[in-house]
Structures are given as C-alpha cells and as structure tokens.
Amino acid sequence: MSDSIKTQTIACLGPEGSFSHLLTQMRFPDAPVQLMASIGEVFDFIRSHPDTLGIVPIENSSGGFIIDTVDRLVDERCGLNIIEELTLDVKLALLGRSGADIKTIHSHAMPFFHSDEWLKTNYPNAKRIVEASTAKAAEKAATQEGAAAIGPRQNAQRHSLDILHFPIAGEVPNITQFFLLGHQANAESTANNRTALVVELPDRSGSLCRFLTPLSEASINMKRLESRPIRGQPNKYRFYIEIEGSPADSLVQKALDQTRAEGAVIRSVGSYPAGRRFES
Numbered sequence: 001m002s003d004s005i006k007t008q009t010i011a012c013l014g015p016e017g018s019f020s021h022l023l024t025q026m027r028f029p030d031a032p033v034q035l036m037a038s039i040g041e042v043f044d045f046i047r048s049h050p051d052t053l054g055i056v057p058i059e060n061s062s063g064g065f066i067i068d069t070v071d072r073l074v075d076e077r078c079g080l081n082i083i084e085e086l087t088l089d090v091k092l093a094l095l096g097r098s099g100a101d102i103k104t105i106h107s108h109a110m111p112f113f114h115s116d117e118w119l120k121t122n123y124p125n126a127k128r129i130v131e132a133s134t135a136k137a138a139e140k141a142a143t144q145e146g147a148a149a150i151g152p153r154q155n156a157q158r159h160s161l162d163i164l165h166f167p168i169a170g171e172v173p174n175i176t177q178f179f180l181l182g183h184q185a186n187a188e189s190t191a192n193n194r195t196a197l198v199v200e201l202p203d204r205s206g207s208l209c210r211f212l213t214p215l216s217e218a219s220i221n222m223k224r225l226e227s228r229p230i231r232g233q234p235n236k237y238r239f240y241i242e243i244e245g246s247p248a249d250s251l252v253q254k255a256l257d258q259t260r261a262e263g264a265v266i267r268s269v270g271s272y273p274a275g276r277r278f279e280s
Contacts, residue, residue: 013036013039014036015135018134019152039056042056043181058070058085073196074238081184086180088277090280092168092174093168094165095151102148104126104147105150139159180272192272193274195242197266198268199266223244
C-alpha cells in the first residue's frame, strides 16, 4: 500500500494512548484516527465506511492469538481484506507517582502475561487489576491513590504520571502484530510475502493432513493455524491459516488447487506484505 495516504480515516482500538492507537499514529502520522471501544467495532466501522481503513491486533508473543480478530476474519460476512501486517516491538513501563506505596497495578491482560515474573519479584503484594486497555489502566493510576499502571511510557505525559521503571522485562521479546484492513484487496504480486486463508475441510478422517500435504510438498511454510467453531453448526469448524508466499507464485497456486481437489473450501482474506516493524 502506498505511503501517500494522507486523509483516509484509520479506525483502531482505543482509547487514546492504547498500543493500537500508538501504532496507527506511527504508521499513518497524517491520517485522521477514529478510536473504537472494541475490535468488533473496528470491523463494523470499516464495513460501513468503504473509504476507511482499520488496524487491529492479531497476535502477541506473550499472550498468543487475539481471538476477537480471528473470529471476525473467519466470519463469512467479514468482507474485508488484510492489506499489511505490522509489527510493534512493545516496551512496557510502570507508571505511577514517585514515592507512593503501590497497592494496585492496572493493565491489560497481555502486559500482565509478559510482566508476570517481574511483578512477582518486584511487587509481589500488589493486587493486579485487568483493564480494557493500557490507556484505561493509566487513567486509573492517575486518579486512584496507591495505584500504578503497566503500559507504554507515552502515557506518562498524557496522564501526568512518573515513569517508575522502564523497560519492564526488557530482555524478553514482547512483540504484538497487527493487521491493516480495508475493502480493496492488494493487487496480485509476489511482493506480498504472506497469505491468510479461511478453510473449511470435509468432515472425514485425515482431512487436515490432506490439506497440509500439498503445502508441505511445495515447501510452503505455514505461519499460523487456528480452528474456530462455525456459528450455528455444532462440532463444525473453520480453520484460519496463514502461509508464506502468494497465489501470484505458481507453486503456491498449484498447491492450493491441489487442496481444493481434496475437498477443501478456501476463502482468501488477503495476500499482503509482512515485516514492517515499529518500536514503542
């Protein structure tokens, strides 16, 4: 996607100061931003506003898949395409008031996953309170006595807090990956080094193996695999699968054609470039 986007609205998960918001500002510094209360609202906003784009998290290296994003992508009503994968190297800070006796620490669930051992060592008696976002956690730290927050250090200035420690567990990689979503699919190109697929397989023994074998034989690397239940169909599942490469590559296309011959029903949700990286 061209970096010439200047005025197209970008929807992302808020509130102001969330990691999604920070990444959006780094990727599109000149674009207007629409902050949403949930991942589902980001999808709904883009679907109802054809000229907008959206940024949603897909995976955190400590906490795993963001299931809300996966469920919206596999839904047959989604109608959106992945345009880019963006990586944020997350550096966490402990924010609060210098000299205060910290009794509660607020954060989103993912930073707590990453900070678990550090918190056990440094704040074993502080109560952990999960918030909807790191931005909301900073709000609590700013307004409640004895409270601190874990989140991006940029929230310190935003909420008049002190940076008590940075980075938290900085020796452990903490990566969150995001998707840029839009209505228009990318043009076919081998420069798109990742493809996301929604796959339904025949309900018979070995169907997943039959799907994977042509990919393996073509030396196509699989990056993500997640099964999700099909709404209204008990014990039926769709697979969300990401592979390296693009159907613009004849070897990839041939392998996918072979899987279809084995009964797989495949819907692409985008071929896109992956690897663009930012640091918080």
